[in-house]
Amino acid sequence: MVESVLQNLTYFVPETALVVTFCAVLLADVIFKGRPRIPWTIGLLGLIVAGVTAFQQTGLNRPVFDLMIVVDPFAVFFKVIVAATAILIYLMSLWSDEVKASARRMGEYAALLVSATLGMFLMAGATNLLMIVLALELTGLSSYVLSGYTKEASDSSEASLKYILFGAVSTGIMLYGISLLYGLTGATDLIGIRLALEGQAMTHTPMLLISSIMILAGFGYKISAVPFHFWTPDVYEGAPITVTAFLSVASKAAGFALMIRFLVSTATPSLGVDVMAVVQTFEWPKLIAIMSVLTMTLGNIVAIWQNNLKRLLAYSSIAHAGTMLMAVTVFSQNGVAAVLIYFVVYLFMNLGAFYLVMLVAGATGSEDIDSYKGLGHRAPLVGVSLVIFLISLTGLPPTAGFIGKLYVFSALLDAQWIWLAIVGALNSVISLYYYVRVIRNMYLRDPDSAPAPVVLTGAQTVLLMVFLVPTLVLGVYFAPLVDWAHASVALFGIR
Amino acid sequence: MNDILVWFQNPGLTHVLLISAALFMLGTYAILTRRNAIMVLMGIELVLNAAGLNFVAFGRYAVGTFDGQVITLFIIVLAAAEAAIALAIVLNIYQNFHTVNVDEINRLKD
Numbered sequence: 001m002v003e004s005v006l007q008n009l010t011y012f013v014p015e016t017a018l019v020v021t022f023c024a025v026l027l028a029d030v031i032f033k034g035r036p037r038i039p040w041t042i043g044l045l046g047l048i049v050a051g052v053t054a055f056q057q058t059g060l061n062r063p064v065f066d067l068m069i070v071v072d073p074f075a076v077f078f079k080v081i082v083a084a085t086a087i088l089i090y091l092m093s094l095w096s097d098e099v100k101a102s103a104r105r106m107g108e109y110a111a112l113l114v115s116a117t118l119g120m121f122l123m124a125g126a127t128n129l130l131m132i133v134l135a136l137e138l139t140g141l142s143s144y145v146l147s148g149y150t151k152e153a154s155d156s157s158e159a160s161l162k163y164i165l166f167g168a169v170s171t172g173i174m175l176y177g178i179s180l181l182y183g184l185t186g187a188t189d190l191i192g193i194r195l196a197l198e199g200q201a202m203t204h205t206p207m208l209l210i211s212s213i214m215i216l217a218g219f220g221y222k223i224s225a226v227p228f229h230f231w232t233p234d235v236y237e238g239a240p241i242t243v244t245a246f247l248s249v250a251s252k253a254a255g256f257a258l259m260i261r262f263l264v265s266t267a268t269p270s271l272g273v274d275v276m277a278v279v280q281t282f283e284w285p286k287l288i289a290i291m292s293v294l295t296m297t298l299g300n301i302v303a304i305w306q307n308n309l310k311r312l313l314a315y316s317s318i319a320h321a322g323t324m325l326m327a328v329t330v331f332s333q334n335g336v337a338a339v340l341i342y343f344v345v346y347l348f349m350n351l352g353a354f355y356l357v358m359l360v361a362g363a364t365g366s367e368d369i370d371s372y373k374g375l376g377h378r379a380p381l382v383g384v385s386l387v388i389f390l391i392s393l394t395g396l397p398p399t400a401g402f403i404g405k406l407y408v409f410s411a412l413l414d415a416q417w418i419w420l421a422i423v424g425a426l427n428s429v430i431s432l433y434y435y436v437r438v439i440r441n442m443y444l445r446d447p448d449s450a451p452a453p454v455v456l457t458g459a460q461t462v463l464l465m466v467f468l469v470p471t472l473v474l475g476v477y478f479a480p481l482v483d484w485a486h487a488s489v490a491l492f493g494i495r
Numbered sequence: 496m497n498d499i500l501v502w503f504q505n506p507g508l509t510h511v512l513l514i515s516a517a518l519f520m521l522g523t524y525a526i527l528t529r530r531n532a533i534m535v536l537m538g539i540e541l542v543l544n545a546a547g548l549n550f551v552a553f554g555r556y557a558v559g560t561f562d563g564q565v566i567t568l569f570i571i572v573l574a575a576a577e578a579a580i581a582l583a584i585v586l587n588i589y590q591n592f593h594t595v596n597v598d599e600i601n602r603l604k605d
Contacts, residue, residue: 137576418537
């Protein structure tokens with residue numbers, strides 16, 4: 001018993017590192033009161049250790065702790081994405097006015113970021129219903145508090161209230177769905193559920209349909225897919241901008257990892273079983289296709305009217321979730337690989353955009369789109385970088401965003417989802433409109449009054465380059481990324 | 496009439512499932528109609544407990560292993576953690592807005 005636990009622990013190093021870091025940060029926060037830099041540094045070191053050890057797990061493929069979680073290339077890929085996001089957010093927070101305003105509680109902020117990262121790591125690998133719920137909840141509880149971190153600001157506390165109400169309701173509904181699924185199949189691990197579904201030939205049971213929809217609601221909430229997206233704009237606008245950026249990339253990545261693993265493990269049949277019979281039990285592809293169309297279209301159309309850039313990016317992130325859902329629809333290796341590629345690209349361009357919005361808000365005190373008037377002439381580097389990020393978010397060459405979209409669309413066309421690809425392409429055109437509105441304000445409009453200067457320090461410029469260089473380089477040299485993504489889904493049980 | 500009596504005298508899976516479905520409905524009703532944030536949270540508790548009851552019932556009558564009961568224990572802990580954090584957030588809301596009516600806490604919107 002002890003040996004097996006110890007042996008399993010060797011495959012659980014990144015998560016263990018995060019648990020230890022979390023405790024250390026909390027302790028250091030109490031011991032070194034008034035010197036928040038110390039817990040801060042410990043947290044950063046812990047995240048780096050977790051990221052590196054997660055990356056070292058590349059190539060492993062084995063269940064850990066009696067099929068509670070699994071360490072496979074797919075999980076490792078998402079762990080690396082989450083860890084990279086967490087580290088970059090950590091660095092971004094150094095210049096965030098909102099975080100500095102509550103500098104005394106910086107240790108808490110660090111601890112919560114670490115625990116949210118731990119939850120997302122577990123989400124990436126969870127293969128048991130209980131583990132799925134606990135991982136979702138750990139991520140959720142940490143993010144609820146994080147989004148209310150600047151608790152003196154009423155916007156921030158409103159965001160956290162809305163987040164926890166929507167989050168708790170969707171967890172409850174998902175749990176109810178999971179309990180029905182447990183009753184129907186008698187299994188708690190995903191493979192067992194699939195075998196039970198195959199063996200009992202209970203296609204089209206109304207109870208199965210209800211439970212599937214309830215579980216899908218839980219996932220849909222996590223990745224903010226329409227019609228479970230209502231919390232997203234408010235939370236993203238009210239939360240501190242670093243937290244918004246974290247939620248929009250890491251939380252979404254973990255949600256997608258969990259959703260893809262759940263769908264693939266339960267709805268993809270093992271060899272020798274009629275493929276369509278099991279998939280059609282759930283009718284997942286059609287349902288997800290409709291969800292993705294709604295998500296993209298609503299995200300893009302509502303974004304047109306936004307005047308707060310943070311809120312605009314919130315709607316744009318809903319639209320991006322829709323684009324990635326399109327690739328999930330395909331249920332093929334190419335489709336899942338396209339999601340992985342898209343996430344790496346999305347990480348850099350989206351965090352970059354949020355980073356610049358944060359810096360500009362720090363200098364001008366406003367996230368309003370009007371405060372960007374003439375910014376391109378006042379601060380050339382900021383202006384040009386923001387243009388590159390926005391063009392990449394639209395998905396135009398030669399930026400990385402184009403590569404992300406390219407692989408999504410080619411996966412769709414391979415699988416004959418022509419109408420979905422056309423809707424997706426039309427949506428890219430709509431998104432061009434509101435991204436270009438920002439660019440127009442920066443270059444073609446004169447500022448209303450004497451604007452505050454936006455000056456970057458050396459360190460800030462370096463971090464900007466960390467976002468900017470990959471956004472450009474991945475647009476022209478993407479072969480390693482594509483190979484890595486394909487290798488990460490190759491052993492994943494789908495054809 | 497006699498059948499109904501017999502049905503009530505032999506509680507089984509169906510009975511528990513009906514109760515949990517009723518709990519779930521009541522919880523959802525509370526979530527949708529109550530405007531007080533605390534009341535909404537109580538509705539959420541009902542939904543979580545409905546799921547927990549389901550797990551116990553299925554574990555006892557349908558599956559025959561202890562997985563269901565164990566998961567319920569976790570759900571209870573989870574509900575407690577969620578309630579603790581939610582109440583802290585509601586307290587914070589009250590300090591900022593001087594109300595816990597979810598309709599009045601609506602400064603962020605399109």
